[in-house]
Amino acid sequence: MKCFPESAFTQLEFDKIKNLIELFCRNDFAKQKVKHLRIHTRLEYIQRELQQTYEFKILLDSGVYFPNDFSTNISKELKLLSIPGATLSSEQFLLIKKLSDNTENIFRWFNDERRIANPELSKIIAGTYFEKTIRLMIDEVLDQYGVVKDTASKELADIRMSLYRKRNELRKVFDRIVSKLNKQGYLADIEESFMNGRRVLAVFAEQKRMIKGILHAESDSRRTTFIEPEETTGLNNEIFSLENEEAKEIQRILRQLTSQLSVYASLLSGYFEISGEFDFINAKAKFAKEIGGELPVIRDKAIVKLINARHPLLLIHNNKLNKPTIPTNITLDADNRILVISGPNAGGKTVTLKTTGLLQIMIQSGLLVPVSPDSEMGIFKQLMIHIGDTQSIEFELSTYSAHLINMKYFIENANGKTLFFIDELGSGSDPNLGGAFAEVIMEELAMKHAMGIVTTHYLNLKVMANKVKGIYNGAMQFDEKNLKPLYLLKTGSPGSSYTFSIAERIGMEKRLIQRARKLADESHYQLDQLLNKSEQQWQEINKEKSKLNKLLKENEQLKKEMQFFINKEQHQQEVEKLKLSNKIAEDKITYLKDMERKLKALVFEWRKAEDKESVVKMIASLLMNQKDKFQSDKQQKKINEKFEEVSSNIEIGSKVKMKQNRQIGIVKEIRGKKALLQVGIMPMLVEIKDLVVVVEKEKE
Numbered sequence: 001m002k003c004f005p006e007s008a009f010t011q012l013e014f015d016k017i018k019n020l021i022e023l024f025c026r027n028d029f030a031k032q033k034v035k036h037l038r039i040h041t042r043l044e045y046i047q048r049e050l051q052q053t054y055e056f057k058i059l060l061d062s063g064v065y066f067p068n069d070f071s072t073n074i075s076k077e078l079k080l081l082s083i084p085g086a087t088l089s090s091e092q093f094l095l096i097k098k099l100s101d102n103t104e105n106i107f108r109w110f111n112d113e114r115r116i117a118n119p120e121l122s123k124i125i126a127g128t129y130f131e132k133t134i135r136l137m138i139d140e141v142l143d144q145y146g147v148v149k150d151t152a153s154k155e156l157a158d159i160r161m162s163l164y165r166k167r168n169e170l171r172k173v174f175d176r177i178v179s180k181l182n183k184q185g186y187l188a189d190i191e192e193s194f195m196n197g198r199r200v201l202a203v204f205a206e207q208k209r210m211i212k213g214i215l216h217a218e219s220d221s222r223r224t225t226f227i228e229p230e231e232t233t234g235l236n237n238e239i240f241s242l243e244n245e246e247a248k249e250i251q252r253i254l255r256q257l258t259s260q261l262s263v264y265a266s267l268l269s270g271y272f273e274i275s276g277e278f279d280f281i282n283a284k285a286k287f288a289k290e291i292g293g294e295l296p297v298i299r300d301k302a303i304v305k306l307i308n309a310r311h312p313l314l315l316i317h318n319n320k321l322n323k324p325t326i327p328t329n330i331t332l333d334a335d336n337r338i339l340v341i342s343g344p345n346a347g348g349k350t351v352t353l354k355t356t357g358l359l360q361i362m363i364q365s366g367l368l369v370p371v372s373p374d375s376e377m378g379i380f381k382q383l384m385i386h387i388g389d390t391q392s393i394e395f396e397l398s399t400y401s402a403h404l405i406n407m408k409y410f411i412e413n414a415n416g417k418t419l420f421f422i423d424e425l426g427s428g429s430d431p432n433l434g435g436a437f438a439e440v441i442m443e444e445l446a447m448k449h450a451m452g453i454v455t456t457h458y459l460n461l462k463v464m465a466n467k468v469k470g471i472y473n474g475a476m477q478f479d480e481k482n483l484k485p486l487y488l489l490k491t492g493s494p495g496s497s498y499t500f501s502i503a504e505r506i507g508m509e510k511r512l513i514q515r516a517r518k519l520a521d522e523s524h525y526q527l528d529q530l531l532n533k534s535e536q537q538w539q540e541i542n543k544e545k546s547k548l549n550k551l552l553k554e555n556e557q558l559k560k561e562m563q564f565f566i567n568k569e570q571h572q573q574e575v576e577k578l579k580l581s582n583k584i585a586e587d588k589i590t591y592l593k594d595m596e597r598k599l600k601a602l603v604f605e606w607r608k609a610e611d612k613e614s615v616v617k618m619i620a621s622l623l624m625n626q627k628d629k630f631q632s633d634k635q636q637k638k639i640n641e642k643f644e645e646v647s648s649n650i651e652i653g654s655k656v657k658m659k660q661n662r663q664i665g666i667v668k669e670i671r672g673k674k675a676l677l678q679v680g681i682m683p684m685l686v687e688i689k690d691l692v693v694v695v696e697k698e699k700e
Contacts, residue, residue, distance in 0.1 A: 001039040001364060004384045004409060011387050012357045013313055017367070020290075020316075024283035026071040029276025034283065039364045041381050043300040049366025051120040054295045056285035057368065059118075067105035068278040070098060078272060082265035087255040090146035096261070096268060097138045103271040104130050106278070124277050128270045134261065141257050148250045156249045163242045170235040174199055177229050186210060188224045198236045200226040284367055291315055293368030296375035302417055302451055303378035304332040304356065310370040311355040312362075326487040328352050332419075332451040336472045338442060340465040341455045342494045343476030348487040349455040350387065352476070353421045356453055357385060360419060380451075381417040384410050404437075411444045420445065420452035425461065435460045446470045462494035643694040650675060656691040664694065 009015060018034050025031045040046045059066055077092045088096075107130045115122040141152045150157045178201070181187050186207040200216050203225050208215070212230040219225075228236065261268075287293070291312040308327035318325045330352070332339060341349045359369045363377050371377075386406045410420055425438045435458040442454065442461065446468060454461070465473040473494040477486040643657065643664065650656060654667045656677065665677035665684065675691060677684045 001041055001361070001380065002382045004382070004413070005406070008383060008385050009361065011385060012354055012361060014358060014361050016313055017287075017358070017362065021283050021287045021367075024286040025279055027276050027279050028073040028075075029273065030280035030283055033276070033280045037365050039361060040366070041364065041379055043298065043379060046364055046366060046379065047298055048120055048123075050295055050298065050363070050368065052124075052281050053284045053288060053293075053366060053368055055118045055121050056281045057288050057293070060282075060285055060289055066278070066282070067109050068102065068275055068282065069105075070102035070275045071279070072098070074099065074272060078265060078269050081258065081262055081268065084259075084262070085255075086258055087251065088258045090142055090148065090254065093138050093142055093254075093257065094146045097135055097142075099268065099271050099275065100131075100134045100138075102275055104132070104135075106274065121278075121281070125274060128267070128274070131264060131267060134264055134268070137257065137260055141253060148253055152253045153249065156246065156253065159242055159246045159249060163239065163246065166235060166239050166242065170199065170232055170239060173232055173235065174229070177201070177231060181211070184210075198228055198240075199232065200228045203227050288368035292370045294371055294373045294375075295368055296363070296371055296373060296377050298363070299376055299378045301378050302332075302380060302419070302449075303376055304330060304360070304419070304451065305376040306330045306356065306359065307372035307375045309355055309359060309375070311351060311358065312370055314351065314355075315370055328355060328489045329491075330356055330453070330489070331491070332453075335470070337449065337451045337470040338446055338465075339453045339472060339474050339491070340442075340461055340494070341453060341474045341476065341489065342457065342462050344478050347476035347478055348489070349476050350423055351487070352489055353387070353423060353453045353455055357383065357419070357421050379417075380419040382413065382415070382419070384414065384418060384420040384452075385422075386410075387421065387423040407441050410450075411441065411448075414445055414448045414450035416449040418448075418450040418452075420450055422452065422454045425454045425456050425458075434458075439464050442471060443468060465494065642697060644697055645692050645694055648693045650688055650691055650693055654693050655695065657694045658686055659690045659692060 003009065018037055022031050022034045025034060040049070056066070072095055074092070074095050077088060077095060080086045080088060080092075081096075107125060110118075110122050110125060141148060143149055148156065150160055178187065181201065181203075186203055188202040188204055198216070201211065201213075203211055205218070205223055205225050208225040208227060211227055214228040214230075214233060216226045216228060292310075292315070293312075307329055309330065310325045310327050315325045326348075330339065341352060343349055359371065360377065360380065361383065362369050364379065369377075384406075386403065407422075410422075414420065425441065438456070438458060438461055442464065445452065456462070462473060465471045472491065474489055474491040475494055477488040477490055479486055643655070645657070648654075650667060650670070652667050652670060655664060656667060656675070657664055658677075663679050665679035665686075667675050668678050668683065669676040670688070671685070673688055674685050675688050677686055677691075
């Protein structure tokens, strides 16, 4: 992306964004990538980097561990590895082994399932492969602490065996000398020490002539002299010679290992880049989590459709203070190419302008942005900004002169792929003349199909925005009663500057305000008052709308809860019906099983009995009784559905049920312990103890 002026990124605070991302980087490779973050203008590059960051952000949100733990800068070691005749140290080989292990963990992490779930992340390792020979070659020579193994070569094993023997022989001889001299009282308290890699005796200075050997040094107090005994000098010389041979053999082995691994120098450099690339993506994803970054829809055309957009730096600052950040909605498309934002000072015009510019740079750099995922963001090839005072002492340019120079560049270079931002267009000159020039500039930019945001206080620009195609108004809302900006952008109409309202609220003398009103152009004053009034009315309507929406949401919630309880009740009724049906079915099954058992028993009796006729009568009786029982149960069920028993005394006129045949009748007379009932058209005399009072159930 081409930017004007060169300080555009700094003015939009993109450098601060990069500094914050760099804090999440662990290795130098990733930090360098952040410092030289590219702003792409090709859709495939932007989508690739955004998707990589988005996939890694999902891993962080899910708590999934990604195995990229290598953070050491070994670029020098890798460069040295590719130079013929070079030799790496054992510590450097351990770093290469650690890089190889890290790469193996990454390759193992990307199984088939994860490659499908993270297609863009998996492409980072698609062009390479893991070579396990690198680690095997290092393990053959070095142990886990970086010490060359005895098995690295036969010569090294022989040298170390000779060293072991000579050191043992030296220890025995030296211990014998120490024991002897201790008895003679020649040795100091420390008895022995090491000088220049040789084992020496700590002898009292006055006894040094009593011991034959080589004098190595004296203590600072000169009370102790360090002497190498004559008996151990030959052994020490042999050990020293063997140690030199050991060092030479180790150097030869390491040089050979370096030569063997040099064929994998380019592959290891690729491993190092993979580690750095994943660290870079991890840093971008962690920053996205901090600012609530999302992946909007990316279009390969000039468009800006920001929904609930927030300035990332302001968001971080407010989060630390537990303050809310007011989101903004901005649309720039083919029909609305230039947005003219008006409103009072310190109302958020410049912040809104900077938010749009910064988010556009971030998205084309592959960074997730704090907007709604439904937002749409296009691709621009030029970014032009004019913010703040640009006067130059060096070139003797006034603020307005510098302003016009920038506008000249805008007009000459703007096109349909240009996104521009102008803060306080036309300021620094006579309001009438500067305003007229500002209109011309906006018309030219609109004709060139450039997109952008302009902030202004000029009334003529507010009026122009409703007349020229592609230019539309927006206003930052302001709480006039409390003199407090609301930082809320409303598009479609211009805003008031609240000049006189602010003067009244801060307590300026009324006579001064009245004089200023008389001096002001009457039409301008009336228009400003009209804008002021319309904004306040819109705010009231917006408040009422918010209340209504809240009530509608509450009503919808109540509706859902009511429907939930209705569904629950219907479900409960269905369960009860099923329980009842199951109980009836169980009773029928029990009845049939009982009948089957009895009939089998009677058939068995029929086979054994001589009097077959009596058994047949028993079967007929059983079947008839069951039929009567069924009819009786059916009748009882009907009575139970219509009547219910009550515990009251039997009197004349009472409805009663006979316990035996379950018929319903009305008591006509009571004759001692019996009652005369009217059952249908027939009177019946029944014992009172065989009767129970019933009443008709109320119909549901």
